Amino acid sequence: SKVGQFLFRYLFQASLYAIWTEWNGRKFGEAHTSAAGLIKTIDKQIGNRISSLKTRKDSIYQKAIVTWFSFR
Template structure:
């Protein structure tokens, strides 16, 4: 959203001869089957009927106040953690590492979200008192 991740279009601005395609599918984020299969189990039960893999619709949801409190936190943080996880996975593949099974990446992102909530609670964040209960309720 702030053009900070070196996506294909930015890489091409730096080096016109670079290979800017996704090593998984030649698509960007949720248009990619791998990405969609990572995003779905993390977000579907939070977003419910608003669930989508469309990039622009997800950004609209993130900017809106369609959800309140803990749900809004989880939507935004899960999106952030998913984008970061997918970027790291694609970067690792571009540098010769073996692709991770998508289930492994889902578990890594799930744990990152839970760890973030734990650190907020440890710092005295009372607004997220029932956050872990909510998160586990949204796991399929």
């Protein structure tokens, strides 16, 4: 479905960014983040991004918000 593809792309992008940020932080001596911390960060990033999108009634974004928060 379009909603599933939309959420998958966001999840993939947020995961790559979180992993890159963690790797970069370790490279420059910052504190390590646990796997649970990374998952929490990714979940929060996706929820914030989806909820910040301008929505019209019955749009893909509205369905994505409902779908994302139903899996929490």
